Amino acid sequence: MRSRLLAAAVLVLATAGCSTAPAPAPTEPPPAAPPTAAAPTGMPPVTDPHNVYAAAGANMLSDAVRGAKPLVYVPETKSGDVQVIDPTTFQTVGTYHLGGELQHVVPSWDMRTLYATDDTTNKIVPFDPTTGTPGAPIPVVDPYNMYATPDGTSAISVAEARRKLVFYDPHTWQEQGELPTPDCAGIDHADYTPDGRTAVFTCEFAGRVAVVDLEHRTLLRMIDLPTRNTMMGPQDIKLAPDGSVFYIADSDQNGVWVLDGAATHVVREIPTGGGAHGLYLSRDATRLYVTNRHEGSVSVLDAYTGDPVAKWWIPGGGSPDMGNVTADGTQLWLSGRYDRAVYVLSTADGSLIRKIDVGDGPHGLCVWPQPGRYSLGHTGITR
Numbered sequence: 001m002r003s004r005l006l007a008a009a010v011l012v013l014a015t016a017g018c019s020t021a022p023a024p025a026p027t028e029p030p031p032a033a034p035p036t037a038a039a040p041t042g043m044p045p046v047t048d049p050h051n052v053y054a055a056a057g058a059n060m061l062s063d064a065v066r067g068a069k070p071l072v073y074v075p076e077t078k079s080g081d082v083q084v085i086d087p088t089t090f091q092t093v094g095t096y097h098l099g100g101e102l103q104h105v106v107p108s109w110d111m112r113t114l115y116a117t118d119d120t121t122n123k124i125v126p127f128d129p130t131t132g133t134p135g136a137p138i139p140v141v142d143p144y145n146m147y148a149t150p151d152g153t154s155a156i157s158v159a160e161a162r163r164k165l166v167f168y169d170p171h172t173w174q175e176q177g178e179l180p181t182p183d184c185a186g187i188d189h190a191d192y193t194p195d196g197r198t199a200v201f202t203c204e205f206a207g208r209v210a211v212v213d214l215e216h217r218t219l220l221r222m223i224d225l226p227t228r229n230t231m232m233g234p235q236d237i238k239l240a241p242d243g244s245v246f247y248i249a250d251s252d253q254n255g256v257w258v259l260d261g262a263a264t265h266v267v268r269e270i271p272t273g274g275g276a277h278g279l280y281l282s283r284d285a286t287r288l289y290v291t292n293r294h295e296g297s298v299s300v301l302d303a304y305t306g307d308p309v310a311k312w313w314i315p316g317g318g319s320p321d322m323g324n325v326t327a328d329g330t331q332l333w334l335s336g337r338y339d340r341a342v343y344v345l346s347t348a349d350g351s352l353i354r355k356i357d358v359g360d361g362p363h364g365l366c367v368w369p370q371p372g373r374y375s376l377g378h379t380g381i382t383r
Contacts, residue, residue, distance in 0.1 A: 104364025283329025310352025
């Protein structure tokens with residue numbers, strides 16, 4: 001997910017080797033299985049089993065976000081700034097120096113607050129989406145990334161350097177407990193089963209994923225990927241709309257692993273491009289956009305089958321990383337991690353609408369507002 005230089009005595013990351021075991025022969029993903037347990041109390045029910053994102057379609061804005069200014073928030077790991085962009089004019093309307101190493105701008109479960117996460121000084125900084133301005137920092141342990149439980153009862157700090165998940169009350173920010181994941185070096189991205197009871201977290205520096213029981217806050221199992229890339233391995237993860245599989249981007253594998261929907265084994269591999277990194281769905285959830293950070297492209301897959309649909313190249317090259325689709329579904333905004341840039345692509349044909357200069361190290365870009373009833377976190381995973 002990122003190139004962070006840490007002393008070897010703290011974490012042995014870059015020195016770990018990569019296995020070369022061949023991936024299994026491609027097979028078709030299994031059909032979606034119905035949830036085996038009821039959803040947690042407080043989680044909005046799935047409205048369409050064939051598409052868990054059905055309530056986050058184009059312009060389906062909830063009352064919680066109707067007062068939000070349409071803005072794009074760009075956290076910068078190197079400068080310590082959050083740059084705020086007007087998506088209509090493509091002009092920067094605010095730059096806020098928060099210090100530290102800013103990783104992602106994350107919407108809260110209730111979609112009423114955005115948080116800039118900073119893992120080096122152990123803080124999150126709230127942004128008011130009605131004004132686009134920051135508030136006072138809140139102490140949080142190592143928030144490299146942040147998610148919410150599907151029922152909204154906890155915010156989860158993904159403490160990458162400390163190999164653990166730290167659970168917080170999302171209103172008081174009092175710590176509720178933690179779950180160590182000692183065998184998940186580089187824990188960073190997550191997604192959830194349709195019933196909201198199980199989460200799958202990627203382990204970038206271990207070449208595996210961690211499967212977590214959210215109700216009991218226990219580690220169910222670790223799953224090794226067929227090739228265990230441990231330098232810049234598994235990155236973003238996304239549940240297929242029908243819940244049949246999870247897609248896992250793997251930068252060193254230059255493609256996407258397909259994990260079965262029950263999170264028990266890898267089904268197959270989908271090659272995409274150099275440095276496969278971020279995963280984003282089209283507004284109707286029929287297309288999956290895979291950012292290939294090292295080759296400056298975006299692969300478009302069928303979100304249900306994983307079949308390749310198209311490949312979009314950024315003119316002049318680039319390093320597309322994280323971002324999201326606009327509320328109306330017409331644009332895909334991505335940070336250019338190594339190029340001090342933000343790219344705005346048309347979702348109709350992948351053409352570059354605008355390249356915007358920003359500060360140093362743009363990372364977990366957040367497009368706001370987003371459709372949906374609630375946010376699972378990251379850069380705006382909504383359902």
